[in-house]
Amino acid sequence: MSRSVLDLARGGDERAFGELVGPHRRELRAHCYRMLGSLTDAEDLLQETLTAAWRGLAAFEGRSSVRTWLYRIATNRCLNAIRDGHRRVPPAEPVPPFVPPEPSSRGDVTWLQPFPDALLDGAPGPAARYELRESVELAFVAAVQRLPPRQAAILLLCDVLGYSAGEAADMLATTGTAAKGLLQRARSAVGPPRETLSADSAEERELARRFAAAFSADDVDGVVALLTDDAWLSMPPAPHEYVGRAAVAGFLRARTACGHLARFELVPTRANGAPAFGCFLGGKPAGLIVLGVSDGGIDRVAHFLVMDLPTDFGLSR
Incomplete structure (x- = not known):
């Protein structure tokens, strides 16, 4: 990114702003999906993130990369959405056209939606514990939904995106010690990546x-x-x-x-x-x-x- 593009975007040039955030749109959508478990909500939060970035660009001082700045906005927007609660209201339970047997259990993440591989993009950071494919695997996304929201955010920022606990703490306006504690509890709850066959083998x-x-x-x-x-x-x-x-x-x-x-x-x-x-x-x-x-x-x-x-x-x- 050239300095002129950032300056043009700050000056209200929409094309320059598109050039600034365009390379990050797909990975931001995937991040919002992991946070919320819903592709529909992820699309909404992506738009909210970009709108907030456009409005707040003048205050961006360049002390972090544009990518990190966008992830800060997206993560906190998702946390706000989860806190507000309406994003996780269970949808209406469908009625089958036959009498099903008694289920083994009743799932608690009924808002979970599938995510198209065609929308995946971006390699994980060098410190990430999860590969790109593993980071959207259904069992992992469902497990993230069951975490307390800030634990989920720290886990995704560190283990999927490769940020350090200190960097994640700064993005969430908390201390490094608190971030490390949240990360440890989240890792313990979710467990290691699941072993699967090689993709498209x-x-x-x-x-x-x-x-x-x-x-x-x-x-x-x-x-x-x-x-x-x-x-x-x-x-x-x-x-x-x-x-x-x-x-x-x-x-x-x-x-x-x-x-x-x-x-x-x-x-x-x-x-x-x-x-x-x-x-x-x-x-x-x-x-x-x-x-x-x-x-x-x-x-x-x-x-x-x-x-x-x-x-x-x-x-x-």
Whole structure:
């Protein structure tokens, strides 16, 4: 970034401002998504962040990089949104067209939404504990949602973006000692990165292909054969979660036993660093399935019951 671009932006040049913040838009969106668990809210907070940056540019003294300054704004805007509470109000629970079996548990992060791989951009910092793909993996994002907000912010700033605890403390207007304590508690709660197959590897593609073939054919036994023993099925925004092969099989059989429900057509895409499928019934959108794939097989099936699939998933029917 040249000094002239910053000076022009401070003078009200919108094109210069776009040049100033443009390289950071995608990674800021991903950061807001990790903080909030919702792509819809992340888009809103990205716009709020850029608006606040535009209005506050005159006060930017250049003591940090523009990137760090933007992350300071974005993180604190997200914390304000979480504190206000409306961003995490559980959405209405959908009513299935059949009687499902009793779930193994009821999830508490029902606002979680999928994130298109097409929107991912930017390498993590050299001190980051999480790779880019791991930083948007569904289990990680859900775990972040369960943390106290400031713990979540410190974890993301340090372990995903690679800032030091001191730098993160400065961004959140707290002390280095407090930041280190928050980071230690957050790491203990979330645990280390989950081991998965290499992204888009031959093994991952084959498991995804076999899952799609079995699922779209209502072949419950074929789906269950691909699952790990402790696999779970979730369906945000419904809180129902089915854990273990037997529980997942019971749910799938209850659905297929209805008889009047059409079979899904699955169209491949990618979300949250993993294989995903747009679901269609009679040519109409019927949600998005995101898989978690490990060495032992498929250990997570998240069927997001969203009818309006973002164009960033590359799906159209």
